[in-house]
Amino acid sequence: MTGKGFRQRSVLAATLGGVILIAASAAAQTAPAPTFSKDVAPILQNKCQECHQPNSIAPMSLITFAESRPWARSIKTRVATRQMPPWHIDQSVGVQKFKNDMSLTQKEIDTIVAWVDAGAPQGDAKDMPAPKPIASDNSWKGVRDGFGEPDLVIRSSEYKMPAKGQDVWYRPMSEIPITEPRWVKMVEIRPTNLKARKVLHHSIAYQVLSPANVASVNTGTANGPSAAATVEDLVNRRPQLMEWAIGKGYDLFTPGTGKMIMPGEKLSWDQHLHAAGEEIDAGSEIALWLYPKGQEPTKRSYLIGFTGLQRRGFLDIAPNSVSHTEGFTVLKENTLITNFQPHFHLRGKAMEVRAILPDGSTEVVSYVGKFNFNWMTNYIYADDAAPAFPKGTIIQVSAWYDNTKANPNNPDPDQWVGYGDRTVDEMAHAWMNVVYLSDAEYKAHVDAKKARQTNESPRQ
Ligand code: HEC
Numbered sequence: 001m002t003g004k005g006f007r008q009r010s011v012l013a014a015t016l017g018g019v020i021l022i023a024a025s026a027a028a029q030t031a032p033a034p035t036f037s038k039d040v041a042p043i044l045q046n047k048c049q050e051c052h053q054p055n056s057i058a059p060m061s062l063i064t065f066a067e068s069r070p071w072a073r074s075i076k077t078r079v080a081t082r083q084m085p086p087w088h089i090d091q092s093v094g095v096q097k098f099k100n101d102m103s104l105t106q107k108e109i110d111t112i113v114a115w116v117d118a119g120a121p122q123g124d125a126k127d128m129p130a131p132k133p134i135a136s137d138n139s140w141k142g143v144r145d146g147f148g149e150p151d152l153v154i155r156s157s158e159y160k161m162p163a164k165g166q167d168v169w170y171r172p173m174s175e176i177p178i179t180e181p182r183w184v185k186m187v188e189i190r191p192t193n194l195k196a197r198k199v200l201h202h203s204i205a206y207q208v209l210s211p212a213n214v215a216s217v218n219t220g221t222a223n224g225p226s227a228a229a230t231v232e233d234l235v236n237r238r239p240q241l242m243e244w245a246i247g248k249g250y251d252l253f254t255p256g257t258g259k260m261i262m263p264g265e266k267l268s269w270d271q272h273l274h275a276a277g278e279e280i281d282a283g284s285e286i287a288l289w290l291y292p293k294g295q296e297p298t299k300r301s302y303l304i305g306f307t308g309l310q311r312r313g314f315l316d317i318a319p320n321s322v323s324h325t326e327g328f329t330v331l332k333e334n335t336l337i338t339n340f341q342p343h344f345h346l347r348g349k350a351m352e353v354r355a356i357l358p359d360g361s362t363e364v365v366s367y368v369g370k371f372n373f374n375w376m377t378n379y380i381y382a383d384d385a386a387p388a389f390p391k392g393t394i395i396q397v398s399a400w401y402d403n404t405k406a407n408p409n410n411p412d413p414d415q416w417v418g419y420g421d422r423t424v425d426e427m428a429h430a431w432m433n434v435v436y437l438s439d440a441e442y443k444a445h446v447d448a449k450k451a452r453q454t455n456e457s458p459r460q
Helices: 002-030 036-047 065-080 106-117 211-218 227-236 439-456
Strands: 152-155 159-161 168-170 173-175 182-191 200-208 240-245 250-252 257-261 266-273 280-282 284-290 302-307 322-330 334-337 339-343 348-356 362-368 394-402 429-437
Touching (some): 036 065, 036 106, 065 106, 159 168, 200 284, 240 284, 240 302, 302 322, 302 394, 334 439, 339 362, 348 429, 394 429, 429 439
Antiparallel strands (some): 159 280, 173 266, 182 250, 200 240, 200 266, 302 429, 322 394, 334 429, 348 394
């Protein structure tokens, strides 16, 4: 009879449930709770202290037990929701291998949560790992990460930002002090001093090209791509050496690619300053790590802001609404994409970059579902994960805005928001460094990817 069968199954299920419950509580009794000294401190050292130390950007230090203990609850919330570390890229779609991944593994999250749930015990101080060296000031992340001292540091003049007032866009010029053409391998921008970190929201270093440099790219010599893409990228849009914003580290170009600088060229800065309640002198400086002479790369890398807007410079976000825009850019060349940095202002909520290939297939390149204005995180793809698309592919950038009070960064959900440079205005684009590939290079990329996939998934 069906009734009986049903009863039997539920008894069995209940019994199984009981067994699992007993096993779980037995495990909880025997497995010791994680302690700060043994289990949590190593995670904080590797994934948190770069920012959570006295002279860095985070509001509190997480080095000792005494410093960390008062924050236990907040730490649990921030790590369990993956707000901290600030690595907000979706882990279920798109490229998943990065050069600068600072996210926690699920196991690390579980350890921290279990530690807090157990009352955040210190454990035996003897278990503490040896302390990690901490930065004493405004040091370069590239140096801390072992790339050595930069070859060249170019500094902008400083602006005296008053304690109160409107936002300022400070746009001085700097010389590039070199005597022969050089190739740049890595760049990093930082505020000129520790206090400047409080007022400098973003800084872009544009390269004012010498005519010789434009010509060398334009004619396709010096390893430039074809003229069509180049003239537009280099002249009309001003090439950028780097875009920096709060929380960003360096841009490391893909091996064999870089940006060329020439004698006589200048840097033109675009720095966005925001008053912070005290007078602060602020500017920015850029560090350049160069390719050694004789090891010049064969390709240029271009920083492009793929638009998320239907019409450039036009946005219309109603008060108290969640809204969406999308922008389309056709690739004129076979293109390798080496990083993704979503850019919005305060209402930014989510951004997806999708490729629509000439054969009609589509592919999600990257998706950030929890954008947070405080974190202009740059996601740098691992060399063997950077995607390439053929000429004619459409890059579709979809952008979502949250102009409701649910958005903690929203200064006023009752405001209409349009396009503009001010932080209270909005914009949406995907900063991506790209390298243009010849047909042969593109084919080699596709073949290498196929070979990797065969090796990685033998069952298919
Ligand atoms: C790249 C720098 C950086 C890293 C790495 C980082 N943090 Fe943070 N953290 C910050 C900054 C800046 C803030 C303040 C702004 C904010 O809340 O986003 C912050 C805020 C926090 C807060 C909220 C403090 C409060 O006011 O309640 C907690 C908790 C926290 N971080 C924990 C961690 C933990 C734990 C890790 C490592 C697992 C970590 N953070 C990694 C920079 C960082």
